[in-house]
């Protein structure tokens with residue numbers, strides 16, 4: 123039996139209902155993220171008792187709940203003509219808002235990243251968007267699932283938790299001398315980070331920022347979010363030097 127040490131065993135439907143298994147388990151190479159399409163507690167795990175569906179984990183109210191042994195095939199992303207379930211782990215997420223956004227709370231997304239990091243490290247699965255996917259990204263799946271779940275944030279955060287920095291963030295880190303950095307800014311709704319130095323501005327992707335942050339000891343709270351006018355002002359001030 124294999125269950126993440128981060129999870130509590132389900133009070134809702136731990137391996138009951140029978141809507142799982144029957145498909146031989148193959149080596150696990152993907153994690154498939156779902157949303158509940160609902161904000162309630164226990165609704166989705168309970169529905170598996172009477173519905174031909176199941177998943178390995180449910181994340182709700184900041185808690186990771188194990189619903190099915192990872193060594194048993196869950197019925198979470200099946201589609202006609204393809205074998206989607208035998209080699210995947212299904213992770214469900216309670217929503218924090220309803221239609222049309224179907225967001226997932228920061229608390230649940232943080233737990234998701236912890237679970238993804240733990241499973242991937244334990245099983246040797248690369249933490250990237252080829253191996254961590256939305257339900258709708260699986261072959262032949264006609265669904266909007268996983269709604270507004272921020273899967274890119276989860277994958278980046280999981281990499282951070284697992285202690286991985288990308289090659290590009292390592293090389294960027296070498297270029298940057300910590301004492302030179304005057305401030306770190308970003309624009310709202312933009313995942314690019316700008317390290318303002320006396321000699322110019324270094325641009326980092328969100329992934330590179332994770333590595334630089336870790337190596338140089340910065341925190342997200344060190345970043346100032348500025349509007350476009352402030353941003354242009356900082357850049358032109360540097361240009362005049």
Ligand SMILES: [Zn+2]
Pocket residue numbers: 155156157198257265267268
């Ligand atoms: Zn789904």
